[in-house]
Amino acid sequence: MSDSKKINPDDYALATRAVRAGQQRTSEGENSEPIFATSSYVFASAAEAAARFSGEQPGNIYSRFTNPTVRTFEERLAAMEGAERCVATASGMSAITATCIGLLKTGDHIVSSRSIFGSTTMLFENFLRKLGIETTFVELSDVSAWEQAIKPETKFLFLETPSNPLTELVDIAALADIAHKKDCLLVVDNCFCTPVLQQPIALGADIVIHSATKYIDGQGRCMGGAVCGSNEIVGDSVYGFLRTAGPSMSAFNAWVFLKGLETLQLRMQAHSASALKLAQWLEQQAVVERAYYPGLESHPQHELAKQQQSGYGGIVSFELKGGKEAGWNLIDATRLISISANLGDAKTTITHPATTTHGRLTSEQRQNAGISDGLIRVAVGLEDIDDIKNDLARGM
Numbered sequence: 011m012s013d014s015k016k017i018n019p020d021d022y023a024l025a026t027r028a029v030r031a032g033q034q035r036t037s038e039g040e041n042s043e044p045i046f047a048t049s050s051y052v053f054a055s056a057a058e059a060a061a062r063f064s065g066e067q068p069g070n071i072y073s074r075f076t077n078p079t080v081r082t083f084e085e086r087l088a089a090m091e092g093a094e095r096c097v098a099t100a101s102g103m104s105a106i107t108a109t110c111i112g113l114l115k116t117g118d119h120i121v122s123s124r125s126i127f128g129s130t131t132m133l134f135e136n137f138l139r140k141l142g143i144e145t146t147f148v149e150l151s152d153v154s155a156w157e158q159a160i161k162p163e164t165k166f167l168f169l170e171t172p173s174n175p176l177t178e179l180v181d182i183a184a185l186a187d188i189a190h191k192k193d194c195l196l197v198v199d200n201c202f203c204t205p206v207l208q209q210p211i212a213l214g215a216d217i218v219i220h221s222a223t224k225y226i227d228g229q230g231r232c233m234g235g236a237v238c239g240s241n242e243i244v245g246d247s248v249y250g251f252l253r254t255a256g257p258s259m260s261a262f263n264a265w266v267f268l269k270g271l272e273t274l275q276l277r278m279q280a281h282s283a284s285a286l287k288l289a290q291w292l293e294q295q296a297v298v299e300r301a302y303y304p305g306l307e308s309h310p311q312h313e314l315a316k317q318q319q320s321g322y323g324g325i326v327s328f329e330l331k332g333g334k335e336a337g338w339n340l341i342d343a344t345r346l347i348s349i350s351a352n353l354g355d356a357k358t359t360i361t362h363p364a365t366t367t368h369g370r371l372t373s374e375q376r377q378n379a380g381i382s383d384g385l386i387r388v389a390v391g392l393e394d395i396d397d398i399k400n401d402l403a404r405g406m
């Protein structure tokens with residue numbers, strides 16, 4: 011392949027990187043990126059095959075670890091996150107698993123936010139623990155708790171900000187400082203913000219993780235994930251595990267995500283604008299006890315959100331007076347909104363965290379996490395926001 015127009019992303023703004031970075035045209039001169047639906051590659055000679063396998067010569071070998079469509083996606087997302095390297099995975103969870111197995115060994119320790127994706131909690135508590143890797147969970151926004159939880163064995167700090175579903179934040183730069191003073195890495199799952207709204211590496215984070223399944227796809231079609239960071243950490247340790255163990259992204263999914271990246275900025279701006287309107291409206295409804303959204307002036311960390319993010323995202327939560335009954339009634343009265351725990355879709359979704367995403371917690375654990383029985387989470391999509399308000403008003 012030869013393409014004299016392959017761009018240097020450093021010369022261009024985010025929106026341009028999202029459309030152009032990583033593309034290397036073939037001799038066919040295609041304008042849109044092709045899908046390389048091939049599992050293997052052929053070599054010109056036995057000597058070339060040997061050179062590829064030994065790593066002496068760069069190039070494709072086998073699609074578990076080298077595929078041009080996947081590579082284009084990786085280069086584009088790396089350019090958007092400001093990372094040296096990105097590796098794509100079959101799902102968000104396999105991105106997190108590959109990061110853990112690639113970097114940790116028995117006896118190591120993780121400090122993690124308590125408010126993370128449920129399957130990530132299960133991975134840390136059940137499976138890593140079985141391998142002798144312990145995790146201490148702390149309150150996301152309590153910076154001193156993070157510092158106190160770090161031990162000599164701690165290898166990384168893990169978090170999502172804003173949190174799900176209560177949209178709490180933590181100061182990424184402050185935590186990066188703490189991590190680096192103690193020789194640890196900072197890992198940020200940036201699924202809710204995407205690089206459009208928040209770039210953790212510029213704030214000092216070492217590794218950024220994505221579930222591409224959510225906003226990067228943006229239309230609820232494909233499963234995928236990614237790990238972004240330095241050549242040393244991501245290119246050696248994480249990629250080393252991935253190419254061997256094999257939870258790889260398919261070429262087709264990589265192509266869907268590539269196309270998703272091209273519209274990501276527009277979509278994140280639209281999700282954020284609609285979510286802000288919805289949150290402001292919810293605050294004025296008599297049956298709503300409280301709304302949670304970083305864009306609201308009433309959000310306790312609104313100033314941090316303004317400083318750390320360039321938009322507030324698509325997730326809005328609110329507490330209804332009347333507990334679970336009121337919550338379920340509101341959900342069941344909707345005619346348009348999808349009753350689904352997924353997020354990052356053009357279609358708005360609604361969920362009752364206490365009986366779904368957080369249903370496996372004890373009621374005491376839920377109380378500690380601030381997940382009340384009247385809490386509802388809406389992942390605002392791309393429909394007209396007045397139609398979403400009207401749909402929610404039916405059950406109020």
Ligand SMILES: *Cc1c(COP(=O)(O)O)cnc(C)c1O
Pocket residue numbers: 101102103104127130170199201202220221222223224233234235
């Ligand atoms: C969905 C999600 C994941 C897991 O991603 P999958 O693609 O479902 O494996 C991880 N982190 C966050 C914040 C998520 O929302």
